[in-house]
Amino acid sequence: MADNVTPRVRVPREASAGDVVSIRTLISHPMESGQRRDGDGNVIPRSIINRFTCDFNGENVIDVTIEPAVSTNPYFQFSAVVNETGTFNFTWYDDDGSVYEETADITVA
């Protein structure tokens, strides 16, 4: 199991209705690829974040399938259209079954 897994998101606090807002996310995670070997030649088992999703007020923004070729501390930048005040829900799924969640509120005038 990965230690110290911390999600971080950056979302504007305010926007106008219909705006496209930029979102940045990062989760600290080693993303062990399953391709590496330890000093004794044994394969280090794969342990990655395999999926990331972002929803706004229950509507999907992006749903990413992630393979071991995504770097340590997976980073994603994308955009969402906001028509109303609401909450972004971010979810990361770990190979070990852990699910990490984060939220961010935005006020839409």
Add this chain to the structure above:
Amino acid sequence: AITLLPSVATAQDVDAAINAFTGGADTSPDGITLIAPEIAENGNTVPIEVDAPGAEAIILLAAGNPSPDVATFNFGPAAGAQAASTRIRLAGEQDVIAIARMPDGTFLRAQQEVKVTIGGCGG
């Protein structure tokens, strides 16, 4: 201690990954943008950006990695654009490929060669 180099995907592996997404359909080079560095100093974290306006999904492949699959971006109704940026591992100099699936069932493809100074994926 012996550290074995990881194997590299074959052309067949890459074709299989593409066909799994496209079903063997032809691809067009127009309407999709793939931004990757021509030279990446560190193959462990290579910035990649894909953009295909109107796409339902974009798949990202690395033709010279042990496995060509990198990520699939599925865009929902609240997406502000069918575009995303991330950071990926490249085991060495190779082609990065992005393929977008459009709502009308057509596919778009962009490709760029990236030279890597320090390879990712290894031990």
